[in-house]
Amino acid sequence: MNNLLDGIEEVLLMGPGPSSVPPQVYEAIGKKTLGHLDPYFLKIMDELKERLRTLLNTKNNLTVPISGTGSAGMEACFVNLVEPGDRALILVNGVFGVRMREVASRLGANVDALEFTWGAPVAVADVAKKLGETPYRIVAVVHAETSTGVRNPVDEIGALLRGSDTIYLVDTVTSLGGIEVRMDDWGIDALYSGTQKCLSCPPGLAPLSFSEKAMAKLGARKSKVPNWYLDISLIANYWGQNRVYHHTAPVNMTYALYQALLLILEEGTQKVFKRHLDNHLLLVKGLEEMGLKMVVEEPWRLPMLNTVWCPEGIDELAVRRRLRSEFKIEIGGGLGPLAGKIWRIGLMGHTARKENVERFLDALRKSIS
Ligand SMILES: Cc1ncc(COP(=O)(O)O)c(C=O)c1O
Structure with a gap:
C-alpha cells in the first residue's frame, strides 16, 4: 500500500511555528x-x-x-x-x-x-x-x-x-x-x-x-x-x-x-536567549542589506518572529511557494490586515542558528531577484 509518510521531506521550518525539532x-x-x-x-x-x-x-x-x-x-x-x-x-x-x-x-x-x-x-x-x-x-x-x-x-x-x-x-x-x-x-x-x-x-x-x-x-x-x-x-x-x-x-x-x-x-537559558537575539540581529542585517524594511520598531521586535514588508511589485505568495519548493524552506505570510503584505520569518528554538539564517537569506535573495 502507498505510504505518504515515506515522502516527507526535510523542510527548514522558519515560519511562525512549528519550528525545527532537534x-x-x-x-x-x-x-x-x-x-x-x-x-x-x-x-x-x-x-x-x-x-x-x-x-x-x-x-x-x-x-x-x-x-x-x-x-x-x-x-x-x-x-x-x-x-x-x-x-x-x-x-x-x-x-x-x-x-x-x-x-x-x-x-x-x-x-x-x-x-x-x-x-x-x-x-x-x-x-x-x-x-x-x-x-x-x-x-x-x-x-x-x-x-x-x-x-x-x-x-x-x-x-x-x-x-x-x-x-x-x-x-x-x-x-x-x-x-x-x-x-x-x-x-x-x-x-x-x-x-x-x-x-x-x-x-x-x-x-x-x-x-x-x-x-x-x-x-x-x-x-x-x-x-x-x-x-x-x-x-x-x-x-x-x-x-x-x-x-x-x-x-x-x-x-x-x-x-x-x-x-x-543544559545549554543554559541565558545562552539560549542570546542565540535567538544574535541570529535575529544577523537576519535583520541581511534583510536590510537587501533593501527590505522591518514591520516593527526596534525595541519591540521579537527575536524569534521577524516581520518584514514584502516590497512593491513582488508577489508575496509566489516567493513563499518558491522558498518551499526550490529551497525547502517554510516561512509564513501575514494574517488579518497584514495578509499579502508581510512575511513572517521564525527563528524559534532549534531553528535559531547562523547556518539557517545564512541559508534563508541566500534563498530569499534568489527568490526576489
Ligand atoms: C501567541 C499565540 N497564542 C496562541 C496560539 C495558538 O496556539 P496553537 O496554534 O498551538 O493552538 C499561537 C499559535 O500560533 C500563538 O502564536
Missing part, C-alpha cells in the same frame, strides 16, 4: 510508551514540572502541560478563571489577542477589548487609564504576538496590577524558551504556552501555570468549570500527589517536552 526530541518521542500511571512515568512527570518551573521562573505548584495545543492552554485559562458576567479586559494588538477576546466572550464574560495598532506594542498608559475607570476580574495580554512580531511590555502591565484582586493572564506561546519569562517577578497569575515554537517540540502540549491567587479564584467559583476536559482542579489531581486518572496523558509527547526542556536548561 534529533534528541525525535528520539524521545520514539521511546517506548509507558502506562500513564506507571511509576517511572510519574517520575518523568515530576521532573518535567520542576523544569517548567525553572524556565518560567515560578514557584507555582500548579505548573503542568495541558493535553492540546496552545489554544487549549488559552481555553483552559479562561474557562477556569472566568464566570458568566465577569469583567474581562483583553489587550488586543494582533490575531491572538482577538482569539482571547473570542474565547472569553464565548464563556459569557463581560469583555472589554483595548485595541492597539497591529505592529505596535500595547501602550501601558492606556491600560493604566482603563484600569482606573473599571475594576476587572481578569486582564489578559499576549507576550509575543506571533501575527505581527511585537513584544508586549508584560512586566510593566503586571506592575499596574500588583496588589489588586485582578487575575493577570499572559500568553507565552511564542515567547517561552526564546526570551525571558519571569512569571513570579512580573506578577503573572495564569500563563500558557505551546510546545511547537521556541521549545522545539512538535505541536501537542500547552504548558500552563497558575499562581496561588489564580488557584484561590478557581476554588471560589460560584459555578462549576463548564468544560470537564480542561477543568484544572481535576487535572491537578492527576499531576499532583493523588495521581487520580482524569484522561490518558499523551505519554510520548510528554517525553518530548521533558527532553526539550532538558536541552534548553
Whole structure:
C-alpha cells in the first residue's frame, strides 16, 4: 500500500511555528510508551514540572502541560478563571489577542477589548487609564504576538496590577524558551504556552501555570468549570500527589517536552536567549542589506518572529511557494490586515542558528531577484 509518510521531506521550518525539532526530541518521542500511571512515568512527570518551573521562573505548584495545543492552554485559562458576567479586559494588538477576546466572550464574560495598532506594542498608559475607570476580574495580554512580531511590555502591565484582586493572564506561546519569562517577578497569575515554537517540540502540549491567587479564584467559583476536559482542579489531581486518572496523558509527547526542556536548561537559558537575539540581529542585517524594511520598531521586535514588508511589485505568495519548493524552506505570510503584505520569518528554538539564517537569506535573495 502507498505510504505518504515515506515522502516527507526535510523542510527548514522558519515560519511562525512549528519550528525545527532537534534529533534528541525525535528520539524521545520514539521511546517506548509507558502506562500513564506507571511509576517511572510519574517520575518523568515530576521532573518535567520542576523544569517548567525553572524556565518560567515560578514557584507555582500548579505548573503542568495541558493535553492540546496552545489554544487549549488559552481555553483552559479562561474557562477556569472566568464566570458568566465577569469583567474581562483583553489587550488586543494582533490575531491572538482577538482569539482571547473570542474565547472569553464565548464563556459569557463581560469583555472589554483595548485595541492597539497591529505592529505596535500595547501602550501601558492606556491600560493604566482603563484600569482606573473599571475594576476587572481578569486582564489578559499576549507576550509575543506571533501575527505581527511585537513584544508586549508584560512586566510593566503586571506592575499596574500588583496588589489588586485582578487575575493577570499572559500568553507565552511564542515567547517561552526564546526570551525571558519571569512569571513570579512580573506578577503573572495564569500563563500558557505551546510546545511547537521556541521549545522545539512538535505541536501537542500547552504548558500552563497558575499562581496561588489564580488557584484561590478557581476554588471560589460560584459555578462549576463548564468544560470537564480542561477543568484544572481535576487535572491537578492527576499531576499532583493523588495521581487520580482524569484522561490518558499523551505519554510520548510528554517525553518530548521533558527532553526539550532538558536541552534548553543544559545549554543554559541565558545562552539560549542570546542565540535567538544574535541570529535575529544577523537576519535583520541581511534583510536590510537587501533593501527590505522591518514591520516593527526596534525595541519591540521579537527575536524569534521577524516581520518584514514584502516590497512593491513582488508577489508575496509566489516567493513563499518558491522558498518551499526550490529551497525547502517554510516561512509564513501575514494574517488579518497584514495578509499579502508581510512575511513572517521564525527563528524559534532549534531553528535559531547562523547556518539557517545564512541559508534563508541566500534563498530569499534568489527568490526576489
Ligand atoms: C501567541 C499565540 N497564542 C496562541 C496560539 C495558538 O496556539 P496553537 O496554534 O498551538 O493552538 C499561537 C499559535 O500560533 C500563538 O502564536
